Amino acid sequence: MASPHSNGFQSSYPYQPKRRRNEKSLLEDLPDKVERAARVLWSFARGRGRRMALAFAMDALHQVRRNLTARRILSFPHLLVVLWVFVMLWGERWVFHSTVERSIRVASTRANQSLCLARAQPKEAQPHHLVLLADPQLIDPHSYPGRPWPFSSLTVTITDNYMRRAYNQLQQQLHPDTIYFLGDLFDGGREWKTAHGEFKDPEWGHRPSHEQKHAKSWKKKYGEDFWLREYARFGDIFFDPWSKSGAAAGKGQRGRRLIASLPGNHDLGFGSEIQLPVRDRFEAYFGDGNRVDVIGNHTFVSVDTVSLSADTSEDSQVTDLRKIYQPAQWFLNGVDWNKRKAVARELRFQKGETEEAQFKHRIEDLAKADFSDMPNLEGEKGQADLPTILLSHVPLYRPPGTPCGPMREHWPPTKPPKGQKEPVNPDHRNAIIVSKGYQYQNVLSDEDSRKLVNKIGNVVHAFSGDDHDYCELVHDQTQGNVKEITVKSMSMAMGVPTPGFLMVSMYNPIDGKGNPLPGAPKQTLQTHLCLLPNQLSTYSKYAGLIFVSLVLVGLRAFLVPILGLQPFALEPQSATRGGSLLPLFSKAKAEDSDGRDHHSSGASGFSAGGHHQNAYASTQSRAFSKGGGGGNGYLGAKNHHHHQHKGGKHGAGKSENRWGWGAAEDRGPKIEIRYDDDYIYDGGRWKAASRVRGRGGRNVPSSTIRAVGREFWTSAWRVAWMVVVFWGYLAYKG
Incomplete structure (x- = not known):
């Protein structure tokens, strides 16, 4: 008989309730099975397992006793290990100390090119010690996407340790007053998804095919959390040693500074490919990429040239890119006022006054108030313009084939023909290639370069990065005959065998209005290239010792x-x-x-x-x-x-x-x-x-x-x- 709540028909699935009962019984038996398994494991552990563990321990103890005899401890293989210990201490530690120490010694013997002793200057001179670091480019999944684990992790460890050891020696032996980074702090910073804002490739799709297959997985696997871990990794290598070395600057200097706000194309992208959320994230943690700083009585002007380049890109003709390049243009339009304001603050500090302009405290009737003596943020009349130094991640424009000089490692200058004393020009082997591609441009456009130099004004020197190798030249008249040095990368993974950094010594004594004092040097800054250990040379020594060890054994x-x-x-x-x-x-x-x-x-x-x-x-x-x-x-x-x-x-x-x-x-x-x-x-x-x-x-x-x-x-x-x-x-x- 059908149940009172049924429709009079029996179910067409008569075994379904039984199946459910079986499933329920399996779930009910699960704790019993777990308990029985636990009892079996416990019985094994108390019986045979304990005997096996004891036997293993006794055997291990016996092996240790056999190996701790005097004849084995003082044996030939262990003497070889001692040799390896000293060689590896040299290759992983001591070589960094000796290399930086050698750079100091060479710098001190070269007249007018010393950061540490400045012997060519008066005894009372107190130069400001500044170091420029370029392209650390922390290795990440973007660097070698096809490299499997553990080789990818090993690459990260080796490259990070190289920079950490070199940077620690730089802090301990040089203790610079200021450190400037010239961009490309990360290798794939532009690829990691942001927590806020739209994050997608521009619609014109310039990404090359070898990256397209990885782009989707990057966006799924690596986001804001990964970028924050990379930021902490950068801080562990560079910020922590800076803090540990102390805040006390050299005699007569205001204080120590570390400035890492200048972005590179690997941090943001380049030109029309820059995504605004990526730039906002970078500036939130490192600071504004466009800034003015007065350091050592010189005015440093940092310009976000990777964003500025969007204005002269081909895509600007078909798409409105003002959100990308406009902040840099606004900065350049007002850079003269920003420079005067920064110099006025520095002069007030040197006089012992407060850095900010202050109004006189008095009570006046508004109708009779005197506004003629209001403080001027731009300083007093007759205030001098300090020598200006331009910092850009991307080098300024130069004609193709412009030689970079004898200190360029990858391609030394071409040997001139007999009877010719001047360097070969054009020398395409020794020059920075004038080319561009996805997310990079080797040099700025001619228009942007002239705009930078002319709007900033009084540029006596320019420093850049991006190329990874050293390049030194003097630009033509259209760019104010500015001398520019492209700084070597300090990373061993950037394709240049011998990394390095640039030491700069600045001495510019001035009066209360910023004018040079009598007897001040005409050349107010000197530079010296510091080379770091050649890691390939170190590894070749390891390889040679491996061969010798195998032969001896x-x-x-x-x-x-x-x-x-x-x-x-x-x-x-x-x-x-x-x-x-x-x-x-x-x-x-x-x-x-x-x-x-x-x-x-x-x-x-x-x-x-x-x-x-x-x-x-x-x-x-x-x-x-x-x-x-x-x-x-x-x-x-x-x-x-x-x-x-x-x-x-x-x-x-x-x-x-x-x-x-x-x-x-x-x-x-x-x-x-x-x-x-x-x-x-x-x-x-x-x-x-x-x-x-x-x-x-x-x-x-x-x-x-x-x-x-x-x-x-x-x-x-x-x-x-x-x-x-x-x-x-x-x-x-x-």
Whole structure:
């Protein structure tokens, strides 16, 4: 009968309730199954598992005791490890100290080019010490997208440690008053999705094909959190050592500064490809890319040229890009006022006044108030314009083939023909290539370069980055004959074998209005290129030492059996401890050739066997007692002979029964004793193979080859893992 709430029809799925009950019962049984599994594991842990762990621990302890003997600690492989320790301390630590120290020494001997001593200037001179760093470009997934783990992580560790070690030495030995970064702080900063704002590639789609396949996965996997971790990583390498080195500046200087607000194309993108949320994020953490700073009585003007370049890009003809380039243009339009304001603040500070302009405190009737003596933010009349230095990530324009000078590492200058004293010009090998592509442009446009120099005014020097190699030149008249230096990258992963940084010494004594004092030098700044260690050269030294180590280990392994040297390789555990149940040797039934019984043959054979004797004796006693019923080898052998003489129907004579014990139907499986090739049955006795095979110019025994191989492998492995562990420790410590 149907239930009162049914429609009179039975369900067409009669087994569905049963299925549900089964599913429910499985869920109900799950805690019981987990409990039973836990009991089984607990029982295993208390019984067999505990015995296995104890056995493993005892074996490990035994191995440690075997290795802690004096002869092994003071062995040849460990002496080789000590050599490697000193070499790696040099390559991973000391070479950075000596290289920076050498740069200081070279700088101090070059007149008018010293940051540290400034010997060419008066004794009372107190130059401002400034360091320019370009293109650290922290390695990230954008750098080598096809490189698998762990090589990708290893690359990050090696490159970060290189910059950290060099930067620490820079802080400790130079202790500069100011550090300026010239952009490209990150390698893929423009690729990591922002938390706010629209984040997508521009609609014209200039991204190359080799990046298109990675762009979607980058946007899914790497976002704001990843960028913040990269920011913390940058701070760990550069901000933390700066803070630890102290805030005290050099004598007569205002204080130490670190300025990293100048963006590069890897931080934001370039021109029309820049996304506004990416730029907003960068400026929120590093500061405005367009700024004016007075440092060492010089005016530094930083310009976000990667955004400014959007105005002269081809895409500006079809798309409104004012949101990208307008902030930089507004800054340039008002840069003259910003410069005067910054100089006025500096002069007020040098006079001992407050930096900001202040009104006189008085009460006046508004109708009779005197506004003629209001303070001027731009300073007093007659205020001088300090020498101006332009900072840009992208170098200024120059005609194709303009040479970069002899200090350019990647392509030195072309040798001039006979009789020509001037450098070859154009020299396309030595020059920065004038080209552009997706998210980069090697030099600014001619229009933007002239606009920068003319609007800023009084530019005595320009510094840039982006190219990764050193380039020094003087621009033509259209760009005010400005001298420009493109600073080397300080990263070892930027395609230039020898990274570096630029040291700048500034000395410009002025009066209360900013005018130079009598006797002030005409050249107010000096530069010096500092080179960092060549990491490829360091790795080549490592490779050479690896080859020497293998040769030395191989030579000693070959001489161990020949000269009877103390071997480093330990004997196998079973042979030394006598714990094997069966002998591990060959040459079975060798005694049958001369009719000897097993007892006498075994005894005589193992008298020559040395350390193999215990293993054989235990096996022999077990085998004889099992077959003959006696408690020792002698009784077993005796019983064995008794069965031989009773013979008859159980065998075909003496030769068949002498290998077993008892009758044919009583004896168990035939036990075949094999001896190692270390010993050979010769002339009725077991003798060392090296003695037998060495007669008459015979071949070298295989046991000797195995001994050499074991000695070589054990020594090489010991050196390898200890050196790798020490390198890992140095890498972990930074």
